Amino acid sequence: MVTKEDVLNWIKHYADVVDANETYLTELDAAIGDADHGINMQRGFKAVMAQLPSVEDKDIGTILKKVGMALVSTVGGASGPLYGTLFLRMGMAAGNKNELSEEDVLKLFQAALEGIKQRGKAVPGDKTMVDAWTPAVEAFQKAVTNGDTLSVALEKTTIAAEEGMKATIPWVARKGRASYLGERSANHQDPGATSSYLLIQSAEKVWNHKEV
Amino acid sequence: MVTKEDVLNWIKHYADVVDANETYLTELDAAIGDADHGINMQRGFKAVMAQLPSVEDKDIGTILKKVGMALVSTVGGASGPLYGTLFLRMGMAAGNKNELSEEDVLKLFQAALEGIKQRGKAVPGDKTMVDAWTPAVEAFQKAVTNGDTLSVALEKTTIAAEEGMKATIPWVARKGRASYLGERSANHQDPGATSSYLLIQSAEKVWNHKEV
Amino acid sequence: MKKLINKPEDVVKEELEGIVFAHPDLVRVHFAPNYIVRADAPVKGKVGIVSGGGSGHEPLHGGYVGIGMLHAACPGEVFTSPTPDQIYDATKAVNGGAGVLHIVKNYSGDVMNFEMAAEMAGADGIEVASMVTNDDVAVQDSLYTQGRRGVGVTVFVEKIAGGAAEAGMPLKELTALANRVNENGRSMGMALTSCTVPVAGKPTFELGDDEMEIGIGIHGEPGRERMKIKPVDEVVDMMADAILTDLPFKSGDRIIAMVNGMGGTPLIELYVAYRRLAQICQGKGIKIERNLIGNYITSLEMAGFSITLLRADDEMIKYWDAPVHTPGLRWGM
């Protein structure tokens, strides 16, 4: 079970992760983009943290939609609409629930991936955040089918996301700013795939009570 | 006696001196001006060297006026009208002579100093080329009165010019670009006084047949 | 980092405050969400034109708001697309009943944020048309990729569409005209130095003292090729060749040419570059009918320049010549 508290803690934990990785994400973006991904995410999650108190007593759907709206209206860039849509769609999938079963979490993750694919029109292999999310959602689904506990499922998901993120390194980008570089985008890890991996890893850490 | 050949050799020798000292003069100007004095003098004497052949068979006055006109029309900046006027006035003082006595040389030097003072309105102590020329002309006059040979007179003149140039170091500039610096112009040698010292030194070297 | 700023995160807000003081006759500025709008917006019965994008490209886009050009501009953070709520509010503010045209540069961020805003405005019953500029020949075009970046031609689209909107052209025709301008325009840029995003605090990329970057974007995105510095004539030759062969431009074509400074390039150098470009065009029988030489779409303090050429027809030239009065472009009034 993932409780409303778990969801709130996930958001808060990720805001700290973004702070700690601001420079790292920005540097990844400097190599193949415009050196702002960490800055963008930080600005977004600062706004999220400011708005979170207003919905802390609401249901999970309301909370996640609030996160999405905050990101959409403060981040800009590519990551704004993408992460915004991702959280908005998870919120819509969560509805007025106050806790989530393993199946519910799967629906949220699927909705997230569906949202970013619709918004950004990227497919796997384009060297985007889709490449962290696609194997992650697949891994979670398989684990659920397998009958794995949530804890184990999340561990497998995180590993899959990490692999997906690392897989982007050799690729030539086909979407986003990195695509303008053509061949020169190869041999760099995609920034958005990295922040997506960190988001999934954060869920695993918080929900498996390894950290808060 | 200073022959027409001596005058021509002086100009040519000084053109080489300017080339060799372009960086030095420009660096002096960088400290308290706009980093172009060496460049300006070099451009000017390049033009002089190009135009000199057309008057090599003329009298000393014509030669020196040609030098002055070449400088006036190619140098610009402060040194253009100043060095231009200096040579024009020497040319006027030389008239149609083909060789110069010690007294003639004195008249040329006096005309030179008079010219730059009229054109630039600087007085001794303003930290300009006037500060190299004033003691130089005085020294030459004293030597002539003394009955010194031209050779000895030129040696004394060069030493006086060098002292005049070095005396500018501690001073605060009151004319030219360096004056905009106020107190910060102190502790730097004036570029124009330096190029003037080099011009006098060049006469001494060439006319005393130490170098050609 | 050496910049004339206070806190890096306040740059855009304080710039907008400067615009409020500087141009009250031309524009109003709305804060939170940020957008700059024509003083007389909405213009009744005429199409409103909204553009926007990351800040740091000034005068694009805010400097082009005014009579005969943009009706509103939405400045994002430096080099970061604006957010949908800015664009949505600006769209509402310029809607004079004849619909609104969105001029969008082809970057994932810009496209997605404008798309979300257009959906929101559409839900309110506002007729919104979008056109995307993608004129940068440095980027390989392909169906499977993001496609080319929108750069210099955006200035041309904003001027020509702005003139046409002022003349009362309806939305459908206006969108077609804007697309035609984009389709007939090609650009390429190069950089001698990087630029520094204020909040990043250090240069976006590093270039050796003897290196230049050809095919650079306007966000300090590294270009397609890094090479040793060459005389500007050779640089212009390379860039002009890439541009001219792409459309391709042909003998007899009439064009509008822009030699644009990236922000840190002295005007004297832009004229030296223009000289070579004009020689090349002359040699190929291509007639430069109009030109712009200066800083029109910049990358902060980057040293470098870009060339944009537009194959212009009579209608484009007519609306190019139409009076314009904005902080960044002004003639005929």
Added chain:
Amino acid sequence: MKKLINKPEDVVKEELEGIVFAHPDLVRVHFAPNYIVRADAPVKGKVGIVSGGGSGHEPLHGGYVGIGMLHAACPGEVFTSPTPDQIYDATKAVNGGAGVLHIVKNYSGDVMNFEMAAEMAGADGIEVASMVTNDDVAVQDSLYTQGRRGVGVTVFVEKIAGGAAEAGMPLKELTALANRVNENGRSMGMALTSCTVPVAGKPTFELGDDEMEIGIGIHGEPGRERMKIKPVDEVVDMMADAILTDLPFKSGDRIIAMVNGMGGTPLIELYVAYRRLAQICQGKGIKIERNLIGNYITSLEMAGFSITLLRADDEMIKYWDAPVHTPGLRWGM
């Protein structure tokens, strides 16, 4: 040295060739000696206005030749005054029979070269009046020194005198007006970086990574004080204070204000600086009637800016507003 040039010694010539290609409708260019002259010069029966100075300050002066501003400009080598023969020939070319006004910035070189040219033109029977701009408050003024440098106010003198000459003002009155503008104008500049004269090949001065130079001239002459970088608000406060107390400007004064980029400063930063300047003036009851924000008198690629304030009377504002059409300044036509 990273520059968009071919050979350093050809920069000025090639820039002028660029101008020939770019603005045949507005100006003609004469080579050897170099000067840029209005396409329709000499204007019969009206005073001709000639200015000039070292190159590297573009658009000053060549960019201000055209209708309603300068009749001719004489570009010297980079940062080096033009020579008398350039100025003499330009003076003859713009003499429409009503005399010629020389607008000279107060540098020994400019003053002496213009003086020699005026003597030559006078010997030809041309009536020449000269006025010298000296608005830079960073320099201590004194009877015994060179006096202050001429900087930003030169743009104002050229615009206002140009408007008045176009309206047919006779030489004596025009010279008085030009002097009045100069006397009521004050400027100060600062630099974040040095600039590099092409033929010199390296920066004119060195500044630490955390230093700025206050009171800089427009030739990279070091300023009066070097200090640690401060937030731009503090920098504007210092500069505005030096300017405002010098004239002094008083509550109720109406002014024209310029926030001028030195060549390498992004427009976004100039607007941030303008914001502070406007706040200061507002606080003191000084009314900014007109403003210019951008690169108008530059120092190659130097990063930094200057502020120029002019206490303007009705006549100055009238001729400021008069139509102008030059490559560098255009309105009303």
